[in-house]
Amino acid sequence: MKYVFFILILLFTSHVLRLTSYAQTEPGAAPKQLPFQQQATPPVSEAQLAMQFYQAREYEKAAGLYEKLYLKQPTSFNYMYFLHSLIELKDYKRAEKLIKGQQKSEPRALKYLVDLGYLNYREGNVDKARKLYVEAILELQPDQQQVFDLANAFILKGENSFAAEVYLKGRELLRGAYPFSFELANIYERTGNYAALFDEYLHLLEVNESYLPTVQDRLQNVLSDDEDNSKNELFRKVLLTRVQRNPDQPAYTDLLWWYSIQQKDFELALIQAKALDRRRQEQGDRIFQLAQLAVANEQYSIALDAYTYLTAKGTACPYYEISRIERANTRFYQVTSQGHPSRKELSELEKDLLLVLGNAGENRTTVSLMQNLAHLEAFYLENPDAAIGYLNRAIKLKDIGPKEQAFCKLELGDVLLFFGDVWEATLLYQQVYQDFKYDVLGQTAKFKNTKLTFYIGEFEWAKAQADILKAATDKLIANDALALSILIGENYDPDSATVGLSLYARAELLSMKHEDRLALELLDSIPLRFGSHPLLDDVLLKKAEIYRKLGEYRVADSLLNRIAIDYPDEVIADRALFIQGGLHEKELGDPAGAMEIYGRLLELYPSSIYVIDARKRYRVIRGDKVE
Secondary structure, three states, X not given: OHHHHHHHHHHHHHHHHHHHHHHHHOOOOOOOOOHHHOOOOOOOXXXXXXXXXXXXXXXXXXXXXXXXXXXXXXXXXXXXXXXXXXXXXXXXXXXXXXXXXXXXXXOOOOHHHHHHHHHHHHHOOHHHHHHHHHHHHHOOOOOHHHHHHHHHHHHHOOOHHHHHHHHHHHHHHOOOOOOOHHHHHHHHHHHOOHHHHHHHHHHHHHHOHHXXXXXXXXXXXXXXXXXXXXXXXXXXXXXHHHHHHOOOOHHHHHHHHHHHHHOOOHHHHXXXXXXXXXXXXXXXXXXXXXXXXXXXXXOHHHHHHHHHHHHHOOOOOOOHHHXXXXXXXXXXXXXXXXXXXXXXXXXXXXXXXXXXXXXXXXXXXHHHHHHHHHHHHHHOOOOHHHHHHHHHHXXXXXXXXXXXXXXXXXXXXXXXXXXXXXXXXXXXXXXXXXXXXXXXXXXXXXXXXXXXXXXXXXXHHHHHHHHHHOOOOOXXXXXXXXXXXXXXXXXXXXXXXOHHHHHHHHHHHHHHOOOHHHHHHHHHHHHHHHOOOOOHHHHHHHHHHHHHHOOOHHHHHHHHHHHHHHOOOOOOHHHHHHHHHHHHHHHOOOHHHHHHHHHHHHHHOOOOOOHHHHHHHHHHHHOOOOO
């Protein structure tokens, strides 16, 4: 009987196991987690709990836990938080006992004198605290680590002046083995003592010139945060004084050169560059670099001085030939940057360019010179055949680079457009676009082609292309494309006559050809012919741009004022203000007026595309350090 019962038990168990197996594999059925399988919240350690109490200012609970932790592990961390918990509880006797216990275990550690001083300070014994601080400094040994430890103890207590004393005493004890200049500079920066900070960095260069790159980085960080320009003025004064006192200290001269470049003070930079070049026989590297920077910043007279210095070195100078070429190019930029240079200036410029090109020959190094000479012949001296000849020869040079060739093609396209060969001009623009579709150069070519179609009255096509170029990666092209799109969109109606827009387009083309008086006559005819017209605000803006180009700045300013008064809600109002700000800043020499105009733009048109540039110009005039 008992065997039968045993068999029944086995069968029942097997059946239950099969049911369990089925339940576990049945789709959609999720096994339940048993309590021991559920994820438990990890336990909070005593150290974490102690920190939580301390941060919550529950110092009694924190002190209890930190005491326990300290007795288990008497680390600096546990000691510090236990001590400060006791001080916050005003349990000064226990705190003193704790400090003195640490002193016995570490008799050379002067930081415990600082702890005792701080304890006395918290009790109200300020004089005793000061005596203990002074005692700690007097007991310093010529030990770099001891200096660091004591200074850090003072810094943790907010005693920056005592920390500075520690570093200065450490410098004296170690006899210059380590100057502690970076540490002192950090303290002076925290306390706002910038004169001492600059002295420390300059002292560091006296100790070791190899620190120059690090000092430059640190100074750049300090001087970039300077709203009222006071730090920069102070640093300039301190540095110039050092240079005058120590003219033979090369690190100071290098630093002044670097700082002049940072401030875009190219005149001072050139003086320093010449001094360094002569002293170190640098063969002109620094001078040539400065000349290029000066050209990029339209400081043409400084660049000319630099290139003249290099050519005066003679043919032995590695920069002699390229400096002759770049000096001629810079002279071209200087003359053509004027509104309307005189015929005499243009003729003298042509002679200079021809002389340099004749000596250097037509080759890859003179492509820029050939291009500039062609521009001069075509757009100023009305000699298109010579211009076309220079450009065609440059394009066919065997060793010319693809981009250099493309720039020459764009220039040739401009010349052909200038003299009415629209078809050839558009072919050249299209070639460059196809070759450099995904480059700013290609976008430039596309915009030139877009303007060409605008000039010849193909307004719908021009607007379609301008709309595409509004997304150009180049900011200037994108802004110009947007302006053109708006101009056409507001003034073109395919179902009506487009005489006004056609007259405006012709005036723009005439201005491009430097036939500015004819352009002004055409623009003046638009209000006379139509009375009121949506183009009138654009006409005022274009006239202002032409008068500015002609050097008639007051007339340009009055026209821009009219836009601000009569058309404040028009799309071009913000652009007019931005141009007027530039006029006051650069040509009229009125920085205060320029600031006021830029400020008005920022206030009235906060979503304008000119806001970023206007704010930058505003800050530059105010004297801020702007990258």
